[in-house]
Amino acid sequence: MDRKITIRDVAKHAGVSAASVSYVLNGIDKITPETKQRILASIDELGYQPSLTARCLSSGNSKLIGISLPITEKGDIPGVLLENNPFFGEFISGIENVTREKGYDILISGVSTNEQYKDWIQRRKLDGIIMLGVYPKSIFEEIQNMNIPIVLTDAYEEYAKQFHRVMVEDELGGYLATKHLIDLGHRKIALAVGSVIKSHVNYKRYQGYKRALEEANIEIEPSLLFEDHVTFHGGYRIGQKMLEDSCKATAVFAIADIMAIGIMKAFTEHGKKLPHDLSIVGFDNIKFGNYTMPGLTTMSQDIILKGKVSAKMILDDLEGGKRTNTSITLKPVLLERDSTMNRLD
Structure with missing residues (x-):
């Protein structure tokens, strides 16, 4: 195995001190341009790779x-x-x-x-x-x-x-997602959400949902509120629950795309046609939402x-x-x- 090139090898090759090589490696301007170029040429010729640990110790930064x-x-x-x-x-x-x-x-x-x-x-x-x-x-x-x-x-x-x-702007996103469904004529709009107690994000998106319904004089029905983990499996369980309960919702706002995709999976497995049997809006605009059938309408955050x-x-x-x-x-x-x-x- 070839011996690892050290800073002392570079210094000897360039005819300078190890300290001068260290100055170049750490961007310290204490040597002449000619000496710097000679050191850089030696580094290149010898194929020297500075030790990341040593550089971190020298600069005080771990990068x-x-x-x-x-x-x-x-x-x-x-x-x-x-x-x-x-x-x-x-x-x-x-x-x-x-x-x-x-x-x-x-x-x-x-x-x-x-x-x-x-x-x-x-x-x-x-x-x-x-x-x-x-x-x-x-x-x-x-x-x-x-x-x-x-x-x-x-x-x-x-x-x-x-x-x-x-x-x-999570509250605004929840509002616009729900308003989109209202503008399409939906009155029975379910909400798929994570814990509104543990997460301010979930709570804000719920508040947006609530504001849109109140603005349209639509009563908030507790039976249309479904809470589970903000995961694909959480969304899938919500979809199954909606089907088991014969939920009257014609649309659902899911506070995350990954939950929306889980709901879509549950409905399609039961022979439901989307969006004919259920319109659905997510939140995030993850890449997967563009690959689902149908493509997922979503509140896009970059x-x-x-x-x-x-x-x-x-x-x-x-x-x-x-x-x-x-x-x-x-x-x-x-x-x-x-x-x-x-x-x-």
Whole structure:
């Protein structure tokens, strides 16, 4: 096996000190341009690859951005979350698109306790964190004094304002999705939702649903409210429940595309025709929604842009040398496909 080229080999080849090579590798302007070019030529000729660990120790930066996924259900691990909800994969692709250009890598994890969270950050020497989903206040209290930039997504809590936040107008999205169904003549509109107690996002989208019904003088019927996990299987169970109960709804607003797709699966397995037997609107505009039959009408939030904005917030703080806190709110847009139609009398 060939011996690994070291910084001392480069220094000897270029006829300079190891310190001069280190200056070049770390962008420190302490040598002449001629010497710098000679060192770069030696690095290229010898095929020297700097040790990432050594460079991190030298610069004090790990070049790692942590992405934290929410552990809310028993058995949740990052791999399962990524498999069960494409939203996370699309969001992370937006982050990676930005961080890679700046020479940063990403590290994905899921932690469930305060101690694990703080230990993960310190052990991995993360330069910044992007947190997806819902977390207890105690975790934020644990990390607020850590001197690294932190971005939260869809965090409505008052104490979240001390961090960067990337938001979506969730209440507006719920309102527009439900209004679309009302405009098509539907009066019996079901809601498929996750816990409105545990999640502000779920609650906001429910509030939008409620506002649209009240505006149209349509009574909110508890029998048309279905709550389950925000997953494909949660949506599938809701679809089965609607069928078992002979639900009178002619349309449904699902607060996430992945739930809507589960409902569609349950209905088609029972020989139902969509949208003739049920019009359905989702929320997110995940890629899978374009592949369903029929194509899923949805409230589109630009998931990849959301990831890119989150990454840029982190990198701007790192380049500026200080931690700031800004909030950006994106507006969802109705994307009509083929899963909705005028109500049939």
